[in-house]
Every structure is written in C-alpha cells, then in structure tokens.
Amino acid sequence: MNLELQKGSRSRILAAVILIIVAIFVARLFYLQVIRHDYYVELAASEQQSRFTIPASRGLIYAKSGENTVPLAMNQTVYTVFADPQTVTEKEEITTALRDIAGGNIRKDFEKLLDVPDSRYQILATKLTRVQADKLKEKNFSGIGFQENSQRVYPEGNLAGQVLGFVNAEGVGSYGIEGYLNEDLEGQDGLLQAVTDVGNVPLTIGNNNVRIPKQDGKNVVLTIDRNVQSKVEEALKAAADRTGATNVSGVVIDPKTGKVLAMANLPSYSPGEYFKVSNVGVFNNNVISGPYEPGSTIKAFTMAAGIDTNAIRASDRFNNTDSIRVQDRVISNATKGITGNITFETAMQWSLNTGFVTIAQRLGDGEQITREARETMYEYFAERFRLGQPTGIELSSEAAGSIVAPSQPTGNEVRYSNMSFGQGMEATMLQVAAGFGALVNGGSFYKPTIIDGFITENGFEQIEEADPVEKGLVKPSTSNEIRRVLTEARRAGFPGVDRSGYNIGGKTGTSQVIVDGEYSSTQTTASYIGYGGADTPEYVIMVQVSGKDKVFQGARDALPIFTDISNWMIDYLKIQPKG
Amino acid sequence: MSYQQNNYYTSRRQQNWSRNQNTTRYVSAIKLGPVAHTVLIALMITVLGLIYLTQATRATGYDYESQRINSQIAELNEEKADLQIENARLTALETIKNSAVAREMTAPASTAFVE
Numbered sequence: 045m046n047l048e049l050q051k052g053s054r055s056r057i058l059a060a061v062i063l064i065i066v067a068i069f070v071a072r073l074f075y076l077q078v079i080r081h082d083y084y085v086e087l088a089a090s091e092q093q094s095r096f097t098i099p100a101s102r103g104l105i106y107a108k109s110g111e112n113t114v115p116l117a118m119n120q121t122v123y124t125v126f127a128d129p130q131t132v133t134e135k136e137e138i139t140t141a142l143r144d145i146a147g148g149n150i151r152k153d154f155e156k157l158l159d160v161p162d163s164r165y166q167i168l169a170t171k172l173t174r175v176q177a178d179k180l181k182e183k184n185f186s187g188i189g190f191q192e193n194s195q196r197v198y199p200e201g202n203l204a205g206q207v208l209g210f211v212n213a214e215g216v217g218s219y220g221i222e223g224y225l226n227e228d229l230e231g232q233d234g235l236l237q238a239v240t241d242v243g244n245v246p247l248t249i250g251n252n253n254v255r256i257p258k259q260d261g262k263n264v265v266l267t268i269d270r271n272v273q274s275k276v277e278e279a280l281k282a283a284a285d286r287t288g289a290t291n292v293s294g295v296v297i298d299p300k301t302g303k304v305l306a307m308a309n310l311p312s313y314s315p316g317e318y319f320k321v322s323n324v325g326v327f328n329n330n331v332i333s334g335p336y337e338p339g340s341t342i343k344a345f346t347m348a349a350g351i352d353t354n355a356i357r358a359s360d361r362f363n364n365t366d367s368i369r370v371q372d373r374v375i376s377n378a379t380k381g382i383t384g385n386i387t388f389e390t391a392m393q394w395s396l397n398t399g400f401v402t403i404a405q406r407l408g409d410g411e412q413i414t415r416e417a418r419e420t421m422y423e424y425f426a427e428r429f430r431l432g433q434p435t436g437i438e439l440s441s442e443a444a445g446s447i448v449a450p451s452q453p454t455g456n457e458v459r460y461s462n463m464s465f466g467q468g469m470e471a472t473m474l475q476v477a478a479g480f481g482a483l484v485n486g487g488s489f490y491k492p493t494i495i496d497g498f499i500t501e502n503g504f505e506q507i508e509e510a511d512p513v514e515k516g517l518v519k520p521s522t523s524n525e526i527r528r529v530l531t532e533a534r535r536a537g538f539p540g541v542d543r544s545g546y547n548i549g550g551k552t553g554t555s556q557v558i559v560d561g562e563y564s565s566t567q568t569t570a571s572y573i574g575y576g577g578a579d580t581p582e583y584v585i586m587v588q589v590s591g592k593d594k595v596f597q598g599a600r601d602a603l604p605i606f607t608d609i610s611n612w613m614i615d616y617l618k619i620q621p622k623g
Numbered sequence: 624m625s626y627q628q629n630n631y632y633t634s635r636r637q638q639n640w641s642r643n644q645n646t647t648r649y650v651s652a653i654k655l656g657p658v659a660h661t662v663l664i665a666l667m668i669t670v671l672g673l674i675y676l677t678q679a680t681r682a683t684g685y686d687y688e689s690q691r692i693n694s695q696i697a698e699l700n701e702e703k704a705d706l707q708i709e710n711a712r713l714t715a716l717e718t719i720k721n722s723a724v725a726r727e728m729t730a731p732a733s734t735a736f737v738e
Contacts, residue, residue: 114711114714115707115711118704118707118708118711119704120704120705120708121701121704121705173705174701174702174705175705197708199708199711199712199715200711200715200716200717201715201717203715203716203717241683245686245687245690246686246690247682247683247686248682248683248685248686249679249682249683270716271716274716615734
C-alpha cells in the first residue's frame with residue numbers, strides 16, 4: 045500500500061486547505077498584533093486603566109499678629125448633593141432629610157427637581173459641610189450622590205478684603221494677592237494612571253502605571269499685621285461716618301523696610317462673598333490702583349528737592365502776596381493773610397502754594413521755573429522718589445500714575461508750578477507713602493512689599509529683609525531737616541493732638557479733582573501723610589478721604605484719621621518716648 | 624641492560640577521590656514515559672501559575688488596604704482642616720471683639736513705660 049499522498053488525493057487537498065487556513069490566521073494575527081499593535085494596546089489601556097487627578101491644595105494666606113501668624117485664607121471641603129431622578133425612590137424621605145440637614149444650602153424648589161423627566165443629574169444642594177454630608181450619606185438614599193469641592197474660606201471676614209482678592213467659581217484667584225500669586229498659590233495637580241478594578245480602585249498590577257505626585261500651593265505670610273489692619277479699617281469706618289465720605293483709604297508702612305503693615309479702603313467687601321458685590325469697582329484696591337493728584341502732601345518732596353540741592357533752606361524767606369504769576373496763570377493760596385516776608389517753614393505750616401512755586405523757581409534762576417529747575421524736580425519726583433511709576437508690590441492691578449517729563453510739550457512751567465504743590469501729576473497713595481518713607485528715614489528707598497515669608501514643612505521661613513533699592517536719595521541732613529519742619533508744622537498747626545514725647549510729623553493735602561476735563565470747585569480729595577516714632581520714624585501713615593460732589597479738607601477730614609491711628613500705633617509698637 | 628624505574632607522583636587528594644568513587648552503578652526501576660513527562664511539566668506550570676496568582680492577589684490585597692488607609696488619611700485631613708477653620712473663626716478679631724469678655728474691657732486712661 046502506498047501511503048504517500050497522491051496528487052489530487054483528498055488528503056492532499058485537506059492539507060492544502062489547512063495550510064491556507066493557517067496562512068489566513070497567520071496573516072490576520074500579523075495584521076492585528078504587528079500592524080495594529082499600537083491601536084489595540086491603546087484600546088486595552090483605555091479599558092483597563094483609569095487616570096485620576098490628585099488635586100493640589102491651594103496655598104494658605106497668613107497675616108502677622110505681632111510675632112505670630114494667623115490664617116486669612118483657608119480651604120474647606122464642601123459637598124454638592126445631586127440626584128438621578130430616574131433612580132430616586134424615596135422622594136419624601138429625601139425632601140425631609142434635605143430640609144432638616146442641609147437647611148439654607150438647598151436649592152429653591154428642589155422637590156420639583158426630583159421629578160424632572162428624562163434627567164439623570166439634578167443638583168439639590170450646594171456647599172454642604174462635611175458633617176452635613178456625612179449625615180445625609182448615613183441615610184443611604186438610592187439615586188443621591190455627593191460631589192466634593194474645595195472652597196476658599198476667609199475666617200477674618202471682611203478684614204483686608206481688597207488686599208486678599210478672592211478665588212472665583214473656576215478656582216482662579218482674582219485681584220489682590222490671590223490674583224497676583226495665583227500660579228504660586230494653586231500649585232500643580234498630580235496624576236495617577238493605573239489599572240483599576242470594577243470599583244475603580246487603582247491596583248498596582250500592570251506595567252504602565254504612572255504616579256506624578258501633586259505639588260501643593262505655597263503658603264504665604266503677608267507683612268500685613270492683623271491688629272494694625274483692623275485698627276486702620278476701624279479708623280476709616282469712623283471717618284466715613286464722621287465726614288460722610290463715600291471713599292476712604294489708608295496705608296501704613298514700615299519706613300525702615302518698606303513692609304506694608306496695613307492697607308484698607310472703604311467701601312470694601314468680604315472675599316468669601318465676592319459674588320454678592322454689585323459694583324465691581326469695589327474689588328479695586330484704591331491705595332495701589334487709584335492714582336490721583338496728591339495735592340499738598342507733595343510739598344514735603346518739593347522742599348526736600350530745594351534743600352538737597354542747596355537752592356533753599358527751610359529758614360530762607362520769600363515775599364508772600366497770597367498769589368504768584370506763572371506765565372499767563374495766577375496761582376493763589378487756599379489760606380490767605382499770612383503775607384509778607386515769611387520763611388519756607390511757615391509756608392509749609394500754612395500750606396501756602398506760593399512758597400512752593402517760589403522753591404521751584406529757585407531751583408532755576410529764581411525768577412522762572414526754568415528747564416533746569418524742571419529737570420531737577422523731575423529727577424527728584426520721578427527718578428529718586430519713584431512717583432508716577434508702579435512700585436512692584438505683589439498685588440494685582442497696580443496702576444502707574446504719571447509725571448510729565450520736562451522734555452514733553454506739556455511738561456512746561458505752568459505744569460511744574462502746579463506739581464510743586466501736588467497738582468498736575470498723578471501718583472498712587474502707595475507711591476507717595478513709599479517715597480515719603482525714604483524722605484524721612486534718611487534717604488533710603490525701600491520697595492514696598494506685602495510678602496513677609498512662606499510657611500513650609502520646616503515652619504515659617506521669613507524672606508531676608510531686602511536692602512534698600514537706592515540709598516542717598518536725599519542727604520541725611522535733608523531728611524533730618526524735613527522731619528524737623530514737618531514735626532514743627534504739626535505741633536504748631538495742631539497742638540495737643542499727639543502723645544507727648546514722640547516725634548510725629550506730617551502734611552495735609554486738599555486736592556482739586558478733575559471733573560469733565562476741568563478742576564471742580566465742588567469736589568476735592570483730602571489727604572494726610574505723616575510719620576511717627578521716638579528718635580527714628582517707626583511708621584508712615586497715609587490716608588485719603590473723597591466722595592462724589594463733596595468737598596473735603598486735609599486738616600479737617602484726613603488728619604484726624606492719621607492722629608487716631610498714630611496714637612494707637614505708639615501703644616501697639618510699644619515705642620518708648622524720647623529721652 | 625640497565626633497569627630504570629620511573630616514579631609517578633600521585634597526590635593525596637587524588638587518592639582520596641579515588642577512595643570515594645562509586646564502584647556500583649544503580650539504575651532506577653521507575654520508568655517515565657512521554658505522557659508522564661508531559662503531565663509532570665503541565666503540573667509544574669500549573670503550580671508556578673498558582674504561585675504567581677497567589678502573589679498577584681496578595682499585592683492586590685495590599686492595594687485595597689492602601690486605598691482604605693488613604694481614604695482614612697484624607698478623611699482625617701478633612702476633619703483637621705475643618706477644625707482649623709473653626710479655630711480660626713473662633714479666634715478671628717471680629718469674634719474676639721464681640722465676645723462678652725472684650726465688651727467688659729475698657730481703654731486705659733494712660734499708659735506709661737517702666738524704666
């Protein structure tokens with residue numbers, strides 16, 4: 045018997061068929077496993093693996109409270125309760141439980157939402173606390189789910205609202221430090237990519253698991269002192285009640301470091317309830333984003349320029365006639381009658397515009413505010429004291445203001461005569477306060493800062509105190525002389541308001557406001573800037589009072605706010621009297 | 624004709640080896656055929672598979688334990704954060720100012736410094 049396959053035999057045909065089938069299998073497997081390899085690997089991974097975001101915690105914001113730190117902004121986990129109306133069975137029980145437990149967090153007409161046809165997701169209540177959510181979870185209602193969210197809370201309420209800013213519904217910081225440091229505060233979410241079981245629990249099996257740890261946001265400690273901030277807000281509120289002003293602002297800085305101890309405005313808002321604000325202008329921090337004509341507070345800078353360049357001495361005299369002509373304009377004093385041959389020190393005490401226009405003239409040829417005089421004033425105002433330019437403070441929406449340079453067509457003699465008493469230029473309160481700090485501290489300019497340090501795993505890490513940005517803005521003798529003039533002017537003009545044994549000096553400002561392109565006679569802004577301390581200045585305070593269609597005066601409306609805060613600061617900082 | 628004797632050196636160690644050398648060869652009476660071999664190999668593979676499965680299951684068990692501990696940590700952190708917020712609210716300046724103790728306090732008439 046011949047066992048060999050015969051040509052055309054059935055066995056041979058079967059072998060050929062099997063071979064073809066095997067070849068088809070091999071070809072198909074080659075296609076699936078080699079050519080479509082990446083596609084199927086990806087498909088398998090998408091079915092077997094899940095990606096989880098590990099949310100980073102937003103950094104906390106702290107304030108100082110003496111030597112301690114206290115939280116101003118924190119994070120709280122809150123819960124949203126939602127229902128799947130198609131699987132809800134115990135409607136009455138759910139309604140009763142939500143009313144009893146969720147209280148004010150339930151949505152209006154939430155009962156009706158349980159009956160919405162063809163809907164699988166209806167939000168019944170929002171912002172429930174963990175305790176409330178736990179009580180509801182215990183009921184184990186079918187068709188009811190919980191979603192965790194992180195919410196920013198501000199335990200001090202309205203305190204430092206405009207300094208802090210807020211975190212909006214998308215979790216993005218807006219305004220204030222929340223806006224400026226948003227990237228640092230929000231941190232970076234982590235990622236977990238892993239094979240999961242049916243309950244979506246990540247397992248360690250699998251070769252392609254990825255775990256990128258989260259990076260929590262930085263915990264920032266502000267230079268703001270909670271107690272000083274509270275005192276300033278209290279003083280501003282009292283001033284608003286007393287004067288009827290709609291806008292009142294104040295800032296306190298340490299002239300030895302540039303640290304901002306308090307910064308407040310009225311009207312204000314609570315950052316935790318930012319959504320209740322109807323006028324978005326309230327979000328702006330007027331101290332840094334509302335440049336204005338600072339008025340007579342600038343006279344201290346003009347006198348400093350005159351003394352520092354040896355153009356004048358405070359004891360030098362000029363003939364005051366209550367008005368002075370500059371080109372085609374006549375500039376008058378607000379206070380009349382202190383006429384005759386008087387000193388510049390007297391001009392400071394009575395805030396006489398004519399005296400400061402005269403100083404500007406003496407910076408030139410003594411008769412006119414020449415180009416050279418204007419260049420000198422510009423150098424002192426803009427380049428040395430940095431008025432009209434952002435300070436670089438770590439808060440969002442800082443405005444620049446403007447100082448018109450003599451090289452510009454509008455930088456003429458009339459403008460610079462106005463600038464000598466703080467009109468015709470724009471600066472923010474913080475710029476003026478920072479420049480004034482340099483003027484009274486001996487001539488060292490410190491960049492205003494609001495960040496004192498960070499809280500890390502190792503505890504509080506204070507930022508090293510920065511060296512002054514520039515030393516020798518004015519000679520120490522000029523600084524001493526200006527301090528003496530301002531202290532004497534305050535003692536003579538407002539005797540008995542300050543605690544005895546301390547050097548308290550300052551300058552009032554009453555500036556006209558431009559309304560419809562012209563200076564209004566029915567609207568003014570009152571300011572006061574001053575310093576306090578025993579032998580050396582320990583604090584600089586600037587306040588501003590304004591309101592639409594209202595006339596305010598520096599001495600009457602702004603100075604009492606300074607006095608109130610200053611006398612309190614002496615006790616708070618435990619400053620011992622001189623001698 | 625002279626007689627020459629060759630001496631070959633044999634180490635003691637070599638002698639010892641020789642001493643322990645088996646002189647009898649034992650042959651097993653059990654014969655394993657190809658089927659038995661296949662079954663044994665299959666059994667070995669099964670045992671190895673079971674060992675692998677046991678280890679993998681044990682690792683997965685740790686995953687569940689780890690998940691449970693992580694949830695517990697998260698819950699405790701949440702509780703801690705809630706307590707910190709409550710503490711901050713209770714020690715907030717506004718709360719302190721409105722407290723009964725603060726309302727009873729009066730401002731000093733004067734302050735002085737001790738030398």
